Amino acid sequence: MILFDEVTKTYDREVVFKDISFSMGRGEFAFLTGPSGAGKTTLLKLIYGAERPDSGQIVVSDWIVSKMKQNAIPSLRQNVGVVFQDFKLLDNKTVFDNIALALTIHKKHPHEIRERVNAVLREINLIHKANISPPYLSGGEQQRVVVARAMVARPIVLLADEPTGNLDDDNSEVVMKLFREINARGTTVLIATHNEGLFRKTGNRVFYINNKYIEKEMVA
Amino acid sequence: MIILRYALKTAFNSIWREKWINFLTILSVSIGLSILCSFIIVSRNTDSVVQRWAKSFGMVVYLDKKTDTGREDSLRKYFQRDADIVEVKYISRDQALDEVKHTLGANSLILEGIDENPLPASLELTLKSDLLDPGLAGKKAAQIKQMQGVEEVQYGEKWLSSLYAISKAMKMGTLFFGCAVFAAITFITFSTIKIFFYRRKDEIETLKLLGATKIFIRLPFLMEGIFIGLIGGIISVALISAASSFASLKIVEFMPSMKSNLISLPLSAYIEIPLAGAFLSVAGSFIAVGKIRY
Numbered sequence: 001m002i003l004f005d006e007v008t009k010t011y012d013r014e015v016v017f018k019d020i021s022f023s024m025g026r027g028e029f030a031f032l033t034g035p036s037g038a039g040k041t042t043l044l045k046l047i048y049g050a051e052r053p054d055s056g057q058i059v060v061s062d063w064i065v066s067k068m069k070q071n072a073i074p075s076l077r078q079n080v081g082v083v084f085q086d087f088k089l090l091d092n093k094t095v096f097d098n099i100a101l102a103l104t105i106h107k108k109h110p111h112e113i114r115e116r117v118n119a120v121l122r123e124i125n126l127i128h129k130a131n132i133s134p135p136y137l138s139g140g141e142q143q144r145v146v147v148a149r150a151m152v153a154r155p156i157v158l159l160a161d162e163p164t165g166n167l168d169d170d171n172s173e174v175v176m177k178l179f180r181e182i183n184a185r186g187t188t189v190l191i192a193t194h195n196e197g198l199f200r201k202t203g204n205r206v207f208y209i210n211n212k213y214i215e216k217e218m219v220a
Numbered sequence: 221m222i223i224l225r226y227a228l229k230t231a232f233n234s235i236w237r238e239k240w241i242n243f244l245t246i247l248s249v250s251i252g253l254s255i256l257c258s259f260i261i262v263s264r265n266t267d268s269v270v271q272r273w274a275k276s277f278g279m280v281v282y283l284d285k286k287t288d289t290g291r292e293d294s295l296r297k298y299f300q301r302d303a304d305i306v307e308v309k310y311i312s313r314d315q316a317l318d319e320v321k322h323t324l325g326a327n328s329l330i331l332e333g334i335d336e337n338p339l340p341a342s343l344e345l346t347l348k349s350d351l352l353d354p355g356l357a358g359k360k361a362a363q364i365k366q367m368q369g370v371e372e373v374q375y376g377e378k379w380l381s382s383l384y385a386i387s388k389a390m391k392m393g394t395l396f397f398g399c400a401v402f403a404a405i406t407f408i409t410f411s412t413i414k415i416f417f418y419r420r421k422d423e424i425e426t427l428k429l430l431g432a433t434k435i436f437i438r439l440p441f442l443m444e445g446i447f448i449g450l451i452g453g454i455i456s457v458a459l460i461s462a463a464s465s466f467a468s469l470k471i472v473e474f475m476p477s478m479k480s481n482l483i484s485l486p487l488s489a490y491i492e493i494p495l496a497g498a499f500l501s502v503a504g505s506f507i508a509v510g511k512i513r514y
Contacts, residue, residue, distance in 0.1 A: 049514060050429070073514040077431030088426045092237075105432045107222045149430075 001026045001188045002047060002157065007056030007066075009042060016042050018212040019056065024190065024205075029183045031199040032192040034209035040192035041085070043209065044159045047190070048080045049073045061156050078106055081150030081187075083160035087142050089134040095145050096121070096130040102153045120148045124178065140171030147175060151182045158182055160191045164198060172198070227439035234416060234444055242448065245412040249452025249501065250459065252401045252408075253493055257460040257485060259397050263390040264483045270352065270387045272481070277352060279361060279375040281343040285313075287369035292341060295369055299345055304360060307346035313337050340371060347375075354381045402500055409448055409504030413441050417508055434512045441509050442502050449501025453494030460485060 002024040009016045016039040024030055032040050045051040046058055049065050058065040063076045081102075089098050096117055103113045121127040124144040126137075134142055143163060150158055160179065164172035176198060183189045191198070199206050208216035235242050281299075283292060292310070299308045311319070316339040321328040347357070357380060361373040417424070427437055464484045471482060485493075 048429070070514055071434075074431045074433045077429060077514075079431075082429060084429070088422075088429065090423050090426060092423075101427070102430050104222065104226050105427070105430050105436060109222065110225075 001028065001061060002190065003057070003059040004043075004046075005057040005059075007046065007053045007058060009039070009046065009051065009053050011042075015212050017209075020209075020212075020214050021056075022207055022214055022217065024188055027183065027186050027188060028205070029180070029189045029202075030191075030205040030207065031202075032190060032207045032209060033194060033196070033199070034215075036194060038209045039212075040194075040209060041161055044082070044161055044190070044192055047157070047159060048082055049076050074105075078153065079156045081153060081155035081158040083143075083146050083150050083158070083163050085161040085163075085165060087134070087146050089142060089145060089149075091133055091135050094131045094133055095126060095137070098134065098145060099149045099152050102149050106153055116152055120152045123181075124148045139166045140168070140174070143167055143171065143175055144178070147178050147182075151178070151187075154185070155187055157188045157190070160189070160193075162193055162195075163191060164193065164195060223436055223439060226436070227443050230440035231443035231447060234420075234440065235447060238416060241412060241415065242444075245408055245448050246452045246455065248408045249405050249449060249497055250455035252405050253453055253456035253497055254459050256394075256398055256401045257456055257489065257493060258463075259390075259394045260489065261460070261464055261483070261485060263394045264486075265481075266387055266390045268481065268483050270383055271349065273383060277349065277375075277380070278344055278346045279357075279364070279373055281345060281364055281370055282340045282372040282374070283342060284369050284371045285340050287341070291369045295367065296343060298367075299343060304348050305345050306348055307344075309344040309346075311342045311344060313339055313341045316340070316342065352380065352384060354384050402496075405449070405452075405497065405500040406504040406507070409445050409501040410508045412448070413445055413505040413508035416444065417441060428512070428514055437512055438506070438509050441505050445501040445503075445505030446498045449497035449499065450494050452501070453497030456497070457485065457490050457493045461490075 004020055004022050006019040006021055008018055008020075032043060034040055042051060046053055047060055047065065049068060053066050056066065060076065060080065063072070065076065068076065090101070093101070099117045099120060100113050103116060108116070118127065118130070121130055124147065126141060126144060126148070129137060129141065134145065137145065143166070147160075147163070150160075158179070163175055163179070167175065172195075179189050179191065193199070203219060206216075206218050207214050208218070281295075283295070287295075296308055296310050299305050314337065317331075317337050320339065321331060324330070347360070354377065357375055358377065361375055361377075364370055365373045424437055461484070468482045468484070
């Protein structure tokens with residue numbers, strides 16, 4: 001499902017990764033961890049085509065991301081949901097419209113959009129806030145909206161970048177529960193976090209990235 | 221269809237949100253197109269005057285008094301065969317004198333002291349409008365003047381040159397202003413859409429990350445451009461139509477003879493001008509959005 005084969009990435013001659021290789025199977029749930037600045041976000045960006053590797057091959061499902069042309073990137077991103085660290089919600093749209101946007105991009109019919117967005121809003125317990133703009137929501141609620149936007153399009157892969165970074169324990173638990181539910185439907189989930197508490201005793205694989213390499217690969 | 225629906229909704233939301241800047245852009249576009257329409261009207265009227273005059277454009281070929289009837293007749297037949305000449309009218313010396321007397325009316329007494337008819341016979345040639353070019357007309361006149369039995373050729377050289385120059389200047393002016401207005405409209409829409417594009421940069425970034433295609437991102441801006449150009453064009457033809465009707469009324473009031481000669485915008489312009497506005501604005505919008513990179 002996700003394959004990194006001897007991938008090297010540099011920024012202004014500074015090496016971020018050197019020949020890293022790992023793979024994740026269909027429907028797997030894994031964590032990516034490491035100290036700040038280790039390159040967790042860059043690695044996620046390489047998966048959804050926001051960054052290009054200097055060498056090596058990256059494969060996501062049927063897409064060879066490392067060789068992908070500009071015009072093919074939208075089709076990859078329509079199948080890879082991303083929960084961004086800074087949310088990237090549109091303040092001039094309602095919660096409903098923010099989530100619906102992902103389905104509009106998929107050219108779904110308005111009737112189907114309405115049904116699926118309402119279903120996902122019920123799932124994240126925010127149906128009563130459908131017509132509110134994101135700035136009027138709490139941090140936890142905004143994070144749930146971002147997860148809803150990523151999951152509503154039923155992606156093959158879901159990536160999350162520090163999804164609980166700004167949340168208290170209760171909200172973190174809610175968000176992690178949502179990820180588990182998405183994963184149970186067959187979506188491959190990769191979560192980048194430096195919060196060890198999130199993956200401790202989960203039984204999932206954890207990739208520890210540090211000093212340009214994946215130093216450890218363990219089962220939590 | 222779904223993308224089109226989204227684009228229309230987003231474009232109209234943006235138009236409403238940025239109503240003042242959109243209003244000023246539409247106003248600028250309509251002023252530009254109105255100037256162009258005015259030039260088209262003035263140019264069409266000048267051209268109409270030239271064409272009307274062209275229908276009666278002719279040369280008078282004065283024949284040598286010594287020319288005999290046989291030569292006069294062969295010259296007349298020669299001109300009748302000439303493809304550049306539409307009509308040939310022979311005026312004998314006596315007819316010419318009668319015309320002068322008729323023109324002078326009561327003052328014709330001044331001719332009574334003259335024993336011999338001083339006027340030459342002439343051939344009045346109505347030329348094809350293709351010969352309205354002063355160069356071609358002059359060449360034709362010089363050619364005729366060389367012919368045996370011809371004494372003088374007159375064709376209102378100065379008047380023709382002036383009219384030709386005015387007509388040419390109007391056409392060039394319309395072309396020049398047309399290009400200038402077209403460039404201005406494209407630039408105005410470019411600037412407005414560029415501002416909107418920068419204001420929505422975060423939104424565009426999010427759209428890209430969610431997998432929006434280039435057309436999905438561009439279309440709302442292009443729709444906005446179409447709307448600006450179309451409305452600007454409609455306002456300009458409405459303004460020009462009203463202004464030209466008012467001007468026609470005023471002109472006819474002072475010069476009733478001009479009534480049937482005034483020309484307004486052609487009917488096709490009522491569709492072509494808004495469409496031109498839309499096309500130019502959409503071109504400006506397209507350039508403003510530029511290349512989208514993921």
